[in-house]
Amino acid sequence: MRILIIEDEPKMASYLRKGLMEASFQADTALDGKEGLFLALSEDYDLILLDVMLPELDGLEVLKRIREKKHTPVLLLTARDTVQDKVVGLESGADDYLSKPFAYAELLARVRALLRRPAQSSVTVLCVSDMEIDLVRRRVRRGNVRIELTAQEFALLKLLTERQGEVLTRAFVTSHVWDINFDSDTNIVDVAVKRLRTKIDSPFENKLLHTVRGMGYVLEDRA
Incomplete structure (x- = not known):
């Protein structure tokens, strides 16, 4: 399965990519919102890890534009952890929310939980x-x-x-x-x-x- 990591901190992006690849996922990275949006819309990913605080385009704007075209599961990553911040992120179309700093084991568990969600019913x-x-x-x-x-x-x-x-x-x-x-x-x-x-x-x-x-x-x- 392919995962896109949109994270502006190079060390964090590299850390996440390495961990996901060790867990048998394919992973790409983007270091700003503009590049991340381009990859999200032009490639097919099973999941997107999206930082909220990004240069070029902030994460919520990236999420909004993704939702206009695709329904790829999105896990928000951010240092903002108030209930209101979670509500704003989820109302914007995120599927889950993880506050920084986080344990990699929890991130991996949430990634797998999102990817396990059942396929949509044939009823439209x-x-x-x-x-x-x-x-x-x-x-x-x-x-x-x-x-x-x-x-x-x-x-x-x-x-x-x-x-x-x-x-x-x-x-x-x-x-x-x-x-x-x-x-x-x-x-x-x-x-x-x-x-x-x-x-x-x-x-x-x-x-x-x-x-x-x-x-x-x-x-x-x-x-």
Whole structure:
């Protein structure tokens, strides 16, 4: 499997490349955002390790432009480790987030976890009531209204729709949407659900995303 490392510190980039190659991966490196974006879009990679603080183009901008063209899994690497920093990175389309400094063993475990994610189902369109989710084009509509979602909002909606009628706990959502175990006292899921609900429910009479007090969230048509 091929991995792209976009990291502006040469020693770190070399260290990561050597470690991944010893783990039987093929690895390429880019030392700035511009070069990294070019490689990410012009080559086929199974995973991208992306530093946030980069010259030429910062990591979040690189991530945004990658997501406009491809859905390659992206693991963000950064010294910024607040919950808000994680939220911004994940909302921008990252699949996972690792704070510097980190142990190489943890990085390798996260890389393997991302690469183990199952291939997409042959089903390309999901529906709940009047809401249609196109998994290929990553488009969402309710009736004739197009709904614009961020990458993480789309991932959250996809999970809820695939398990419509099931009550999903916050821990289940974080492990499946972000593949990160957040502390139980953080409200990242509540914030994400609130933003999603504002887009898919607030403008419409029939509400689909419901809170089950003390348990979690469920997507279903209760009309």
